[in-house]
Structures are given as structure tokens and as C-alpha cells.
Amino acid sequence: MRILLINTSDRTGGAAVAANRLLKALQKKGVSVSMLVRDKVTQDTSVVSINTSAAKKLINQIRFVWERLVIFLCNHLSKENLFQVSIANTGTDIRHYALVREADVIHIHWINQGMLSLSDIKRLIDSGKPVVWTLHDMWPATGVCHYAGLCDQYRSECTQCPMMQHPFFWNLVRTVYQHKSTIGLEKIAFVGCSHWITEKCKQSRLLRNASFYSIPNPINTTLFKPHNKQFVRGKYNLPIQKKLVLFAAAKVSDSRKGLTYLIEACHLLAEQHAGIEVLLMGNKADEIQCQLPVPSHQLGYVSSLEQIAEIYSLSDVFVISSLEDNLPNTIMEAMACGTPCVGFQTGGIPEMIDHLKNGYVARYQDAEDLAQGITWVLDHPYPQQLAEACVEKVKTHYSEEVIAGKYIALYQKLMEKSK
Known part of the structure; x- marks a missing residue:
């Protein structure tokens, strides 16, 4: 063959x-x-x-x-x-x-x-x-x-x-x-x-x-796998005690990625949840960084798959605010690294994220529910259990x-x- x-x-x-x-x-x-x-x-x-x-x-x-x-x-x-x-x-x-x-x-x-x-x-x-x-x-x-x-x-x-x-x-x-x-x-x-x-x-x-x-x-689950959160945060000089919310895209400012909803959700989170900081991985991050009401870190475009896996692992939650998407590699990568995801109910996203099991599926174009989903992950009483559910989903369906x-x-x- x-x-x-x-x-x-x-x-x-x-x-x-x-x-x-x-x-x-x-x-x-x-x-x-x-x-x-x-x-x-x-x-x-x-x-x-x-x-x-x-x-x-x-x-x-x-x-x-x-x-x-x-x-x-x-x-x-x-x-x-x-x-x-x-x-x-x-x-x-x-x-x-x-x-x-x-x-x-x-x-x-x-x-x-x-x-x-x-x-x-x-x-x-x-x-x-x-x-x-x-x-x-x-x-x-x-x-x-x-x-x-x-x-x-x-x-x-x-x-x-x-x-x-x-x-x-x-x-x-x-x-x-x-x-x-x-x-x-x-x-x-x-x-x-x-x-x-x-x-x-x-x-x-x-x-x-x-x-x-x-x-x-x-996805290669031997490459995309969980890393020690505290260790990799130290490696990238990121705060150990903060709640880190990751957003990633080839071009962060792409309108189809729904950044306005993420920004609005961050405004709500800034009022309700102390200690949150945002990580932006991808090009053109500076175009939206100034609009965020919480501290943020530009990671730029990262080409090394090993580094990408580490960045997913050091994050507490991965947010995808896309308005239309097929089967995002980013969700698969984040979950393989044990990082719960939050995204809108659109495209193939609800097939990947099992609502309230390994992440949160927010109502479409609803920034308030997106913020609620982020809060649900960050305040989850059993974060390790949540991380294990993410890894299991990927190994079962996408290995x-x-x-x-x-x-x-x-x-x-x-x-x-x-x-």
C-alpha cells in the first residue's frame, strides 16, 4: 500500500x-x-x-x-x-x-x-x-x-x-x-x-x-503530554501562584477567532476572579494585548512542539473563542497535556470538549457564559481529576x-x- x-x-x-x-x-x-x-x-x-x-x-x-x-x-x-x-x-x-x-x-x-x-x-x-x-x-x-x-x-x-x-x-x-x-x-x-x-x-x-x-x-500523545506545572512556569519565568489563561492562534488578531468575546469575558473575570493573567501564543498578539483588563504575557509564535506542549501544561485553562471551527488542533493539544478547554458551541468544538466533564462548552457568542466556563475550570475542586479526563479523551479518540x-x-x- x-x-x-x-x-x-x-x-x-x-x-x-x-x-x-x-x-x-x-x-x-x-x-x-x-x-x-x-x-x-x-x-x-x-x-x-x-x-x-x-x-x-x-x-x-x-x-x-x-x-x-x-x-x-x-x-x-x-x-x-x-x-x-x-x-x-x-x-x-x-x-x-x-x-x-x-x-x-x-x-x-x-x-x-x-x-x-x-x-x-x-x-x-x-x-x-x-x-x-x-x-x-x-x-x-x-x-x-x-x-x-x-x-x-x-x-x-x-x-x-x-x-x-x-x-x-x-x-x-x-x-x-x-x-x-x-x-x-x-x-x-x-x-x-x-x-x-x-x-x-x-x-x-x-x-x-x-x-x-x-x-x-x-496527535502524538508521547510528545503532547502533561509536564510539571511549577517547573515549566519557572522555566518560562511565569508566576507560580497565578491562574494562567492561555489563548493561542497562528494570528491572534484573526477576526474569526472571536477575540472580542475573550476580551469581554476577561473584563467580567477581572471583577469576579482575582489573580488571573492571560497568555497569548501566536503572531500579532500586541494588537489585542492593550485591550485586556488583566495582566498578560506575549509568548509570540512558537514553532517548537516540545515548547508548545510545555506552554499548554503550565496553563490552567485553554480558551478557544472561535466563531466557526472544524476540529481545532489546539484543543486536542491542550487536552493531551492535561489542560481543560473552554470554547463556544460551534463547529466540531462540542465533539472534543465534553461539557462539565473535561471542560466547558459555552453558549455561542456569549461572553458571560465564556467567563463562567473559565471560572468553572479555575475553581474546579478536583483539578487533577479534570486533567486526567482530558488526557483520557485524547488517548481514546485521537491517538x-x-x-x-x-x-x-x-x-x-x-x-x-x-x-
Whole structure:
């Protein structure tokens, strides 16, 4: 069994992290697996980049810019939502790569921003090889957006995306939707990381004849594990006696992360709970640090997985205030380190956090309930019991052994079916 994973990057972004973890999990099970990417960051020899020369790297940069430029022009020269939509109008034909030719199963993850075009995806489908596509967001099921939010046009036909200005002459959204409908998506086995995104995408007219499976992302529980809280706080020069509330995101100020609700919750906590301090892990933390009513610490962007695990471990609670999310790696990582999580009842979050068992699921967009959830964790009478419940949930549902086994079974099923 030879499996090829395809993703735009091998490290940058949640989908890249999940795909890389699946790569490692399958390798540990003895599967022959490789990953094909555009942007290679790691030194892993099983990851191959299509940027094999300076010329190809430049061409791929031009492809990235070209896609964004078309969106920018069709959106009336507005940068709003520029990276919330993708049109896959350009990409690389990867059929000639040996990894593609030799693969028994092609497993697509996240291929936007110029990695693969819709025509490139059609060529992979037409190869006759089984194709799996993990739904890290809703883009395969919509016209152009990565998350539909309150819009349900994708259930019938996307004609005008709420994230794009009304077209003057050319309807880009309709054009992309119609192109998507012709590439053979019904031949793909789609895997939802969460039951939430699986059910959402099943409603898409584009995918009405496709097959669906639900398999979460894996995590290495020997890497992400609890550390001694006092020791690691001392290592990072953080207060031993304070209650530390962690928030983490690649870009802390991203509007989809719902920071306004976290800030409002902190205002409530400042009045009700003494000794709270906030940790901000990620880029652009300075944009919101000045808005917090409690002491805070900027940790910046942390790339070392060992350090990330230590930061989760030294925190008392991890808060995710996202307004829409699939199966956040951050929740899985925090819980694996024994840190309870608090998040809104949206996306796949309620599937990960068992309310009042290993964390708290707050009412959607309710800062007061978010604050209540944080208080519930911080004042829990048996914090060690809570931490153990977090670790047990991850080991049972998201360990490499469990998830790799599910994917291997799916690959074998599709290979038998294609004979």
C-alpha cells in the first residue's frame, strides 16, 4: 500500500499540521507514505516539494499572487475577505511526479492558494486511482468560501457569495461553482475531521453523490503530554501562584477567532476572579494585548512542539473563542497535556470538549457564559481529576494508533473497490 498525501505546506496552518501528523502516524504503522507539498518547511525526507528550482518557486509564487489578484479585482479592489475565499484558477499539474504515478491512493488535504487548480484536481480524479479528500474546511462543498457561516447557498447553487462584492460584469463565484461541478467530485471519498463538517458538506449540491466518512485528526500523545506545572512556569519565568489563561492562534488578531468575546469575558473575570493573567501564543498578539483588563504575557509564535506542549501544561485553562471551527488542533493539544478547554458551541468544538466533564462548552457568542466556563475550570475542586479526563479523551479518540488504523481500513476498502 503506497499512500500519497497532498497539502500546500507541510507545517504552516492547521491542515498542514494535521496532514503531517497523519504522515507520522501511518509511518509508525508500517505504511509506505509520502507527502507532496509546495512549501516545505521541515527536513523530513518523506516530504517532497514541487519547488524543485528557483524558477519553479518563482512560478508558484506568481500562481499564488495571480489567484489573489483575480479575487481582489472581482471584489471591487477590496482586500476584505481576501483570504477567506479561494478560486483554484491556477496550480501545478502533478501527474508526472513519480510519487503520484506510484501511489495506490491519493489523499488530498488542503491544496488552495495556488497548489492545485480545479483542472489539476480533475486530472487526479481521472487517473482512476482512489482519491480521498479530508475536509479541513468547507471549500470543496462551496463555490469559493472556506466557511459558509450563515449562508446556505451551497446547498443549492452558489451564485453570489456574501464575502464578495456584487459583480458588475462577470460572476466569479458562479463560474467557479460551475467549474467545480464538472470535475468529478462525486468520485471522491470525503473525510470529515468532525461530524459537524461531515454533516455540513453532505448538504452541498456539489457533493450530493459523493461518499463521506468521519475520521478525526491524530496527535502524538508521547510528545503532547502533561509536564510539571511549577517547573515549566519557572522555566518560562511565569508566576507560580497565578491562574494562567492561555489563548493561542497562528494570528491572534484573526477576526474569526472571536477575540472580542475573550476580551469581554476577561473584563467580567477581572471583577469576579482575582489573580488571573492571560497568555497569548501566536503572531500579532500586541494588537489585542492593550485591550485586556488583566495582566498578560506575549509568548509570540512558537514553532517548537516540545515548547508548545510545555506552554499548554503550565496553563490552567485553554480558551478557544472561535466563531466557526472544524476540529481545532489546539484543543486536542491542550487536552493531551492535561489542560481543560473552554470554547463556544460551534463547529466540531462540542465533539472534543465534553461539557462539565473535561471542560466547558459555552453558549455561542456569549461572553458571560465564556467567563463562567473559565471560572468553572479555575475553581474546579478536583483539578487533577479534570486533567486526567482530558488526557483520557485524547488517548481514546485521537491517538495515532486509533486514527491511523481507521485511515488504513478506508484505504484498503477503496483499493478493493477500484480493482
